[in-house]
Amino acid sequence: MAELIEAVLRGLGTGSVYALLALGFVIIYKATRVISFAQPAFMLAGVTMVTYLVLEVSFWVAVPVAALLTGLLALGVERLAVRPMVGRPAFVVAIITLGVDVAVRVVVNAFIGLDVRNVLDPWGLRTVGIGGIDMQQRHLAAFLTTAALVAALFAFFRFTRMGLAMRAAAYDQEAALAQGVSVGTVFALSWGLAGALAAVAGTFAAAGSSVDAALWLIALTALPVIILGGLDSLPGAVVGGLAIGVLQELTATYQNHAPWLGGNVSVITPYVVMLLVLLVRPYGLFGTREVERV
Amino acid sequence: MLRVRNLEVVYDDVMLVLRGVSVTVPPGGVVALLGANGAGKTTLLRAITGLLDVHDGEVTKGAVTLDDEPVHHLRPAALVRRGICQVMEARRIFAELTVEENLRIGGHTSPSRIKPRLDDVFDLFPVLEQRRRRTAGYLSGGEQQMLAIGRALMAEPRYLLLDEPSLGLAPRLVEQVREIIMAINKRGTGILLVEQNATMALSIAGHGYVLETGRVVLDKPAAQLLADDDIREFYLGLGRKSFRDVKHYRRRKRWLS
Numbered sequence: 115m116a117e118l119i120e121a122v123l124r125g126l127g128t129g130s131v132y133a134l135l136a137l138g139f140v141i142i143y144k145a146t147r148v149i150s151f152a153q154p155a156f157m158l159a160g161v162t163m164v165t166y167l168v169l170e171v172s173f174w175v176a177v178p179v180a181a182l183l184t185g186l187l188a189l190g191v192e193r194l195a196v197r198p199m200v201g202r203p204a205f206v207v208a209i210i211t212l213g214v215d216v217a218v219r220v221v222v223n224a225f226i227g228l229d230v231r232n233v234l235d236p237w238g239l240r241t242v243g244i245g246g247i248d249m250q251q252r253h254l255a256a257f258l259t260t261a262a263l264v265a266a267l268f269a270f271f272r273f274t275r276m277g278l279a280m281r282a283a284a285y286d287q288e289a290a291l292a293q294g295v296s297v298g299t300v301f302a303l304s305w306g307l308a309g310a311l312a313a314v315a316g317t318f319a320a321a322g323s324s325v326d327a328a329l330w331l332i333a334l335t336a337l338p339v340i341i342l343g344g345l346d347s348l349p350g351a352v353v354g355g356l357a358i359g360v361l362q363e364l365t366a367t368y369q370n371h372a373p374w375l376g377g378n379v380s381v382i383t384p385y386v387v388m389l390l391v392l393l394v395r396p397y398g399l400f401g402t403r404e405v406e407r408v
Numbered sequence: 409m410l411r412v413r414n415l416e417v418v419y420d421d422v423m424l425v426l427r428g429v430s431v432t433v434p435p436g437g438v439v440a441l442l443g444a445n446g447a448g449k450t451t452l453l454r455a456i457t458g459l460l461d462v463h464d465g466e467v468t469k470g471a472v473t474l475d476d477e478p479v480h481h482l483r484p485a486a487l488v489r490r491g492i493c494q495v496m497e498a499r500r501i502f503a504e505l506t507v508e509e510n511l512r513i514g515g516h517t518s519p520s521r522i523k524p525r526l527d528d529v530f531d532l533f534p535v536l537e538q539r540r541r542r543t544a545g546y547l548s549g550g551e552q553q554m555l556a557i558g559r560a561l562m563a564e565p566r567y568l569l570l571d572e573p574s575l576g577l578a579p580r581l582v583e584q585v586r587e588i589i590m591a592i593n594k595r596g597t598g599i600l601l602v603e604q605n606a607t608m609a610l611s612i613a614g615h616g617y618v619l620e621t622g623r624v625v626l627d628k629p630a631a632q633l634l635a636d637d638d639i640r641e642f643y644l645g646l647g648r649k650s651f652r653d654v655k656h657y658r659r660r661k662r663w664l665s
Binding site: 201278281282285286287288289290292293294295296 | 483487
């Protein structure tokens with residue numbers, strides 16, 4: 115029993131990272147109808163900034179500053195590479211984001227270099243235990259931070275003027291324009307938010323271990339997450355992220371019961387889920403079902 | 409004075425939709441714009457409110473001026489700030505948002521004035537106040553139209569452009585919409601009313617324009633338009649002596665073929 119609960123708690127920790135990344139994808143998708151493949155690069159850029167910043171200031175200052183800088187970086191990328199393509203087919207823009215991803219990662223890799231870089235998080239691999247159940251502090255921190263960010267995002271979209279404008283523009287861009295909403299600002303803001311979220315996600319992905327150029331692969335797990343949760347649903351991104359995280363940890367814990375599957379099945383479980391979801395429920399758990407006559 | 413002079417609009421670089429349209433809306437006046445489907449009425453409104461870009465349209469000649477300042481190259485947000493608002497065809501409310509959120513979006517350009525404007529709109533449409541926390545998509549057609557008009561009023565427009573506000577509404581609601589338009593006009597808002605329901609439009613307008621395939625073909629005070637033979641026959645469905653003539657012609661044609 116303790117083993118099961120511990121696996122679920124671990125899953126919630128890693129799932130929080132996926133949820134943050136997926137939120138970024140969904141925010142950009144809702145605002146611009148484009149899937150941005152640049153998210154992995156922003157995650158890597160953000161976490162690399164943290165590794166440099168912690169040498170100067172404390173971890174608690176480094177993370178927000180890195181998130182802010184990554185948000186600005188995303189803003190700049192949107193302005194330079196994506197905005198001129200507004201109105202072009204979504205596919206074209208998606209390919210551009212793929213190019214942006216590669217370009218940004220090449221630059222970031224040069225900053226990572228060959229040394230082991232650490233985010234110097236205050237948790238390491240220490241655990242907290244309640245009633246015989248141990249949970250890693252970094253997983254707890256990731257979960258709590260995600261919860262706080264999700265609450266902040268909810269309040270932003272619910273109560274602020276720009277949040278409202280973003281929701282309106284996501285629903286009907288032209289009608290939002292007619293009300294005086296600047297759709298350009300909405301695009302920029304969505305990219306900025308996604309970049310900042312990716313930086314935080316990267317920090318937690320690297321907490322307790324180190325940063326290397328392959329860390330960006332973690333961000334790819336956000337794709338199964340948004341397919342599971344629904345491409346255009348913010349709650350879907352959170353629920354999907356946590357679900358995929360838990361599922362992955364459960365598979366890792368219990369895969370010795372099915373040795374014929376071989377080791378490391380947990381790495382591919384998100385993608386298996388993605389294939390199944392695409393087969394039976396292509397709009398995901400919370401996504402808008404497309405009504406279409408064929 | 410909102411003035412459109414010799415406006416020419418091209419879509420996708422090839423489709424000439426407006427060819428030299430001139431329309432004037434005096435401050436505080438009501439102007440009706442009539443025309444068949446595809447005449448260019450909606451395009452004209454898009455040109456005035458800066459929404460051509462979205463449809464890959466472009467003003468190639470002529471100008472839209474607001475108090476002699478050319479405004480046709482401004483962004484929609486700048487136009488809303490200058491006091492030109494459009495209620496788009498088919499209402500286009502944000503169905504997933506609540507009634508109040510819809511109205512707040514309408515006041516996006518003047519955040520400090522939202523509170524008094526909101527009270528004002530609720531005064532004009534008490535039904536919206538009753539439903540303010542309701543999801544807008546679940547309102548009835550008439551209520552949605554009022555929400556769309558209320559949303560535009562949130563920006564305190566000096567000129568309100570209405571695109572087919574009676575579309576898909578029952579006759580009694582059309583009457584209500586008519587009264588609302590008159591009430592808005594009474595506060596000094598100039599109105600450009602695009603309508604298929606010519607009877608309704610001409611009954612409140614001071615001046616009327618008839619658009620056909622991108623050209624203004626008639627431009628007269630509304631009273632004269634109401635008396636015009638062509639208008640009576642083509643837009644008001646009056647003046648035809650008997651439908652027997654039509655039937656006779658069709659029957660003969662069928663027999664001949």
